[in-house]
Amino acid sequence: MRLTMRPAGRNQVVSTFPRRSVVLSFMTNRDQPVFSLKGVTKSFGGHIAINDISLSIGDGETVVLIGPSGCGKSTLLRSFNGLILPDCGVVRFDGEIVSAETSESMRRRMGYVIQDGGLFPHLTAYENVALMARHCGRGANEIRDRVGALSELTRLEVGTLDRYPVEMSGGQRQRVSLMRALMLDPEVLLLDEPLGSLDPLIRADLQSDLKRIFDSLKKTLVLVTHDMSEAVFFADRIVLMREGRIVQADEPINLLRRPAEPFVTKFVQAQRQAVDVMRGLEA
Ligand code: ADP
Ligand code: MG
Numbered sequence: 001m002r003l004t005m006r007p008a009g010r011n012q013v014v015s016t017f018p019r020r021s022v023v024l025s026f027m028t029n030r031d032q033p034v035f036s037l038k039g040v041t042k043s044f045g046g047h048i049a050i051n052d053i054s055l056s057i058g059d060g061e062t063v064v065l066i067g068p069s070g071c072g073k074s075t076l077l078r079s080f081n082g083l084i085l086p087d088c089g090v091v092r093f094d095g096e097i098v099s100a101e102t103s104e105s106m107r108r109r110m111g112y113v114i115q116d117g118g119l120f121p122h123l124t125a126y127e128n129v130a131l132m133a134r135h136c137g138r139g140a141n142e143i144r145d146r147v148g149a150l151s152e153l154t155r156l157e158v159g160t161l162d163r164y165p166v167e168m169s170g171g172q173r174q175r176v177s178l179m180r181a182l183m184l185d186p187e188v189l190l191l192d193e194p195l196g197s198l199d200p201l202i203r204a205d206l207q208s209d210l211k212r213i214f215d216s217l218k219k220t221l222v223l224v225t226h227d228m229s230e231a232v233f234f235a236d237r238i239v240l241m242r243e244g245r246i247v248q249a250d251e252p253i254n255l256l257r258r259p260a261e262p263f264v265t266k267f268v269q270a271q272r273q274a275v276d277v278m279r280g281l282e283a
Contacts, residue, residue: 050076
């Protein structure tokens with residue numbers, strides 16, 4: 001057994017920590033991380049996309065993956081839900097190895113949102129959101145109630161549910177994509193640059209909506225971004241990557257206070273707005 005400190009999850013006693021709540025708990029087999037990666041490596045055609053990654057993510061934690069374009073963020077995220085299977089190393093979800101055999105059923109327990117929403121163009125918003133629930137045999141009334149609750153949660157404008165993706169704005173598409181990801185009430189949400197293609201004002205609006213939604217749902221979240229201020233806004237822990245490796249996995253403020261190597265400072269300084277947000281955390 002080892003003593004760990006991690007964000008508060010379900011059914012756990014909480015103590016107060018400077019910025020947020022954490023639990024002090026003994027890690028047993030029943031109280032294991034939601035994700036645990038050991039030595040995970042994946043290459044594409046001789047190019048190493050992620051290299052010897054080890055990382056644990058606790059129940060209820062919000063982890064943000066950040067780093068320069070091409071550093072392996074999306075590959076790492078896709079290894080969580082088995083869309084990519086590693087060449088070496090092991091990814092575990094809830095203690096079980098993510099493999100070709102297990103990943104399909106595991107994906108029902110993990111919502112996944114990508115940059116442009118990934119909605120089916122020939123289906124309306126409603127049909128997109130309801131698709132998996134229908135596939136799983138849920139009843140029409142249950143589906144209608146759930147879609148209604150989710151459109152309230154995501155503040156989707158009335159009337160949008162009958163539209164096709166091409167008839168929606170980028171912000172509406174991402175709200176629908178989030179609804180689809182939440183439809184089966186997954187334990188985990190994986191979001192790959194969900195706000196990446198939105199203009200700044202829509203982005204800021206959706207950012208604060210997402211934060212409110214995440215805070216209310218208390219799910220385990222892994223979010224990819226290339227924007228440091230967005231990372232600081234959401235993260236309990238930031239995982240900064242470079243060339244397929246983790247440079248530092250830490251609380252946001254520690255990237256400023258205790259950078260693991262000069263690259264961390266360079267990356268943070270390159271996005272100066274983030275420094276101001278971090279200073280706000282210190283106040
Ligand atoms: P990021 O999301 O940080 O921009 P990615 O994880 O998408 O980075 O990519 C990491 C590296 O792996 C890049 O060099 C990219 O070109 C390569 N890569 C990712 N997916 C594939 C793929 N399916 N086929 C070939 N190369 C890939
Ligand atoms: Mg990517």
